[in-house]
Amino acid sequence: MTLAVCVRCGESKVGAFTPCARCGLDPAAHGTDKELQAKSLLLTDRYFPGGELEAMGRKLRAGELVAFDSAKLAELVEELKTQKLPIVSKAAPGCSIIGWALFGGAILFVVGVLWLWRARGA
Incomplete structure (x- = not known):
């Protein structure tokens, strides 16, 4: 089970590509927006330990911007672009x-x- 934070509102959720229960953002529905999907992947416990992830969620909920590692973001965007199989299904x-x-x-x-x-x- 992957813990994640919504890119838009900072709400905690399970899975980077699950729709947000609070604001409704669905990264999976934005199939062509690879940067949004990459940011959604970055905002998981895979990349940030629990405490850091929670802090990022609090910042987003407060309306603050979160800085993403541009090199890691670019790497994930490229991986998503070359993905042969869909990363998510309905x-x-x-x-x-x-x-x-x-x-x-x-x-x-x-x-x-x-x-x-x-x-x-x-």
């Missing part, structure tokens, strides 16, 4: 895995019920 990867597991379980359940029904009738 559904979390766990959702699709759980969905297919439930679907498979439902199929097995139906097959089991039909097998029992047939075995009792014989």
